[in-house]
Amino acid sequence: MKTVGKVIAGLVVCLIILLIVLRITGLDPRDRRPGLWLTGNLVSTPVSDWSFTDNVPQIHLQTESGYWLPHSVTINCIAYNHQLYVASVYPGSGPRTWNENVMRNPHVRIQIGNQLYDRTLTLVTDPAEKEAVLQARAKKYPQLKIPANATIRVFRADG
DSSP, X not given: OHHHHHHHHXXXXXXXXXXXXXXXXXXXXXXXXXXXXXXSEEXXXXXXXXXXXXXXXXXXXXXXXXXXXXXXXXXOOEEETTXXXXXXXXXXXXXXXXXXXXXXXXXXXXXXXXXXXXXXXXXXXXXXXXXXXHHHHHHHOTTOOOOTTEEEEEEEEEO
């Protein structure tokens, strides 16, 4: 029984060391592989115009998972009316992990290049605003089509 306890304790210590190393180094997402903490330079000044993201094909978004670890993904971004939006378009009705995380805790970290922005994502419920953002998305990403049975969520980055 003592051996089992030592093995479990050793595994816990290794897991803690691994999390500390990942916290220091981060673990950025790559393509469709999610990551953990995002690293970069934190921007604390307000951003009044997000149109600079028109030339940015993808950004990283860090949310907090249900088990208190960060969950970061690579997503598309849309600048509309000087504000930053992210959209989730996927077939079927089941939400994506980052969507669930945002609905539970809207505080996120956005990485654009090497810059980090702490923001709050707000679900867009106004149909006119949502449609305008989706039209801007279609203009920026003409190759991305919306499937007929898609679930679409649009979030605005506030703060």
